Amino acid sequence: MTVIEKARELAEVIRDDELMRNYTEARAAYENSQELQTKMTEYNAQRAILGQEFSKEVDEQNPELLRLVRERMDALAREISAMEEYKIFSACQLQVSDLMKKVNDEIQRIVFGIEPQEACAHDCSSCHANCSHAGT
Numbered sequence: 001m002t003v004i005e006k007a008r009e010l011a012e013v014i015r016d017d018e019l020m021r022n023y024t025e026a027r028a029a030y031e032n033s034q035e036l037q038t039k040m041t042e043y044n045a046q047r048a049i050l051g052q053e054f055s056k057e058v059d060e061q062n063p064e065l066l067r068l069v070r071e072r073m074d075a076l077a078r079e080i081s082a083m084e085e086y087k088i089f090s091a092c093q094l095q096v097s098d099l100m101k102k103v104n105d106e107i108q109r110i111v112f113g114i115e116p117q118e119a120c121a122h123d124c125s126s127c128h129a130n131c132s133h134a135g136t
Contacts, residue, residue: 010103019099023092030089036080043076 001009014020030036050069053061080086105116 014099014103017099019092019095023096026085026089026092029085033083033085036083036085039076039080039083043073043080046073046076 046069050066050073053066053069108114109116
């Protein structure tokens with residue numbers, strides 16, 4: 001079996017993991033929430049307005065417009081982050097990112113003998129021979 005075939009096998013195992021199924025369901029709920037998508041669209045539009053205003057020379061910027069846009073963006077951010085679909089999707093994204101980091105760390109450890117950085121206590125008395133921090 002080739003490396004690519006093994007990688008495909010690993011990808012299929014990851015795809016079929018319960019964590020990934022939860023992520024897929026959460027993403028669908030997030031994307032299918034009309035209310036959430038409307039708020040996200042408005043937030044992005046407000047951000048674009050802010051960017052346009054900030055691209056002007058300082059003396060040409062409208063302070064009142066900047067204040068209103070920031071207030072609306074803050075309100076939208078609070079509303080979005082309070083929505084259940086957003087909270088669940090965000091939590092699932094973090095779990096998937098953590099899983100993928102662990103997978104990558106394990107590959108790096110096995111292939112290159114590199115321990116994950118978070119395992120480094122920066123106390124060289126506890127370092128092992130392959131520690132990337134040792135000697136620095």
